[in-house]
Amino acid sequence: MELDQENSDSVQQANKKPVKARTRGRRRSNRQRKPNPNRRSGGERKRRPKVIGPPPVGLNLENCRRVAWERFGIEKLHPEQEAALESLISGQDTLVVLPTGYGKSLIYQILAVLAEGPVITLFPLIALMRDQERSLDEDAVPVVRLDSTLTVKARREALERVRQGGQLVILTTPETLTTADLQNALKGQTPALLCVDEAHCISEWGHDFRPAYLRVGIERNALGRPTVLGLTATATPRVRQDIAERMQMEDPTIIAVPPQRDNLRLAVRNVPGNLKVAAAGKLLRQLRRPGIVYCATTKTVDEVYVALRRARIPAVRYHGRMTKAERTAAQERYTKHGPRIVMVATSAFGMGIDKRDIRYILHLQVPGSIEQYIQEAGRAGRDGRTSHCILLYDESDLDIQRRLNATGQANMGQLYSIGDALSAWADVDRTVAVKDLALSAQVPLTACRALCNQLEKAQLIVRDSQAKIRVLVDTETLAATVDELTRRFATKHREDTRRLSAIADYATSPECRSVFVRKWFGEEDPPKCGQCDRCRPKPPPVKQSATTRDQEKSGKDKTKRRRRRPSRRRGQGNNRPNGEKTADDNNNGNNSSGKNTAAPKRRRRRGGVQRGNVESTNSGVSNVNTNDQD
Structure with a gap:
């Protein structure tokens, strides 16, 4: 029975199923996920119209709750x-001591609205001050910022606002707090609160010791001994005790929470150094963005960034060797809510970044301490949703951190030499250039500049x-302070070595990741988290006996032999249509009747269509061969 061309085309078009477009990765719905109010962290602002009125009168807990809701949009503390x-x-x-993203800054901000006097808040970084200033301006809280980046006019206006007194948040650094301009502006005023952010910087036992914080306790006495609030995300019991002593706290109230939040999934993967970039690329295709990839060196940041861009993974980078404009542009692009991109950065990125939807933190190399690791990992999942914190561990990465620690350590002998040279110049009441000081102390110029800082x-x-x-102090005070700094830097060097050993133990320990971290921060007998890679390991591969492997191997060999395509023999029928003859047929006298007597070879099916009966056309529509008969 013959089929006409038109009917054949219409039948095949009707039976043709629509082809679904292939998508790479996981399927994502276009519908927006409804926010879960039960997954809000302490610092999250509720989406609602903000109506700012006069604050309530009276400093009590009930008014603090009202201010949290009416001014900052926080429904429950x-x-x-x-x-x-x-x-x-x-x-x-x-x-x-509260985890990152837990709402530590909200404590002093609420008091600043209710208190009658100024609230002074000290920060180690200017970037943190700028973020806080922007946030307080949005919430209509009076605020001024005093740091070295202000112009002469802006500094004069800020100091004039400080002289006026009243409710005011003063954001500054420990160095600026000791200047005569600010001290004169605060004359006759007793601050309602002295808040020290990143308070672990005051302790040489901490992971980020800064000598400028050592004078905070002395300056507190000069301000009339206001109440002190210390804020930090990571502090061991020894660091907490040292903070209280250095800030001259009297019988302080210490409030500490385990630094790791419950929504963070901790994991460690052993990956050799030469395979880390490839392993990171594979992981980033599986994890949901946005995320941060932390590297120990700027060279590694550049390598990973280039590799991700070649793999068509949207990424930006951030490290100290970039210009200020480049770092600002990268930070602004990453913090926007729209693009779901990856940030590849050193530890210089992240402090003060208020991005709540970061879904993972991947450490390509070992950080310098558990405190640093937890602080950086805590930047994920601030919205309360499940987030992943993965460390790619290789023992050779510890050498990188040892070199970085050695570079940042002050040479004790050089510090003593510079102290003696400064005392000699101070005795004759003369100033000295850094180059001349390095020559007098017989210290390399680069080292002299670093120690002078x-x-x-x-x-x-x-x-x-x-x-x-x-020199600002007398020679005896200079010598005594140099001795103290030398001792503190030596203590910091020993602590850096101990902390680096602890992060190696964390990566190789068989116990629960959360239990290890909580024990490090002083918690006794913490419970297992039940969600890290130690508590929920991947099932091991099934081990097979030698007999089973031999049987499977033998079966595969037989299958291969059976599937081997037989060679065509000369003179056999080649399924030529219409009984056409070849030259060999005519010469040998075979098949003289002109018919093909060889049995037709069995056709293989592709897509359910017989190759011998259907021919494809250029239009992509199959035509039935009209020579076939019933």
Whole structure:
């Protein structure tokens, strides 16, 4: 039976199924996921119209709750936040250790709205101050910022606002707090609160010791001993005790919460150094963005960034060797809510970044300490949703951190030599250039500049407009302070070595990741998390006996032999249509009847269509061969 061309085309078009477009990776719905109000962290702002009116009168816990809701949009405070507010309201010095993204800054911000006097808040980084200033401006809280980046006019206006007194948040650094301009502007005023952010910087036992913080306790006495609030995300029991002593806290209230949040999934994967970039690329295709990839060196950042761009994974980078404009542009692009991109950065990125939807933190190399690792990992999942924190571990990465620690350590002998040279110049009441000081102390110029920066942060020296150094203290005080700094730097060097050993133990320990971290921060007998790679390991591969493997191998060999395509023999029928003959047929006299007597070869099916009966056309529509008969 013959089929006409038109009917054949219409039948096949009707039976043709629509082809679905292939998608790479997981399927994603276009519908927006509804926010879960039960997954809100303590610092998350509720989406609602903000109506700002006059604050309530009276400093009590009930008014603090009202301010949190009416001014900052926080429906309910954490119990730890309320405990800290009650302690400060009663005039008690308080040290608060809360995880990253838990709402530590909200404590002093609420008090600033209710208190009658100024609230002074000290920050180690100018970037943190700018973020806080922007946030307080949005919430209509009076605020001024005092740091070295201000113009002369802006600094004069800020100091004039400080002189006026009243409710005001003063954001500054420990170095600026000791300047005569700010001290004069604060004359006759007793601050309602002295808040120290990143308080672990005051302790040489901490992972980020800064000499400038050593004078905070002395400056507190000069301000009339206001109530002190210390804020930090990572502090071991020894660091907490040292903070209280250095800040001269009297019987302080210490509020501490385990640094790891429950929504973070901790994991470690052993990956050799030469395979890490490839392993990271494979992981990033499986994990949901946005995320951060932390590297130990700027060279590694550039390598990973280029590799991700070649793999068509949207990425930006951030490290200290980039220009300020490049770093600002990268940070602004990443913090926007729209693009789901990957940030590849060193540890210089992340502090003060308020991005709540980060879904993973991947450490390509070992960080310098558990404190640093937990602080960086805590930047994921601030919205309360499940997030992943993965460390790619290789023992050789520890050498990178050892070299970085050695580079950042002050040479004790060089520090003593510079101290003696400065004392000699101070005896004759003369200023000295850094180049001349390095020559007098017989110290390399680069090392001399680095050590002078440390002495300047410790308020021992100052540089004038001509970049010459002038000693601010007498020779006895200078010598005593240099001795103290030398001792503290030696202690910091020992602690850096101990912390690096601890992060190696974390990566190789068989116990629960959360249990290890909580024990490090002083918690006794913590429970297992039940969600890390130690608590929920991947099932091991099934081990097969030698007999089973031999049987499977033998079966595969037989299958291969059966599937081997037989060679065509000469003179056999080749399924030529219409009984056509070849030259061999005519010469040999075979098949003289003109018919093909060989049995037709069995056709293989592709897509359910017989190759011998259907021919494809250029239009992509199959035509039935009209020579076939019933």
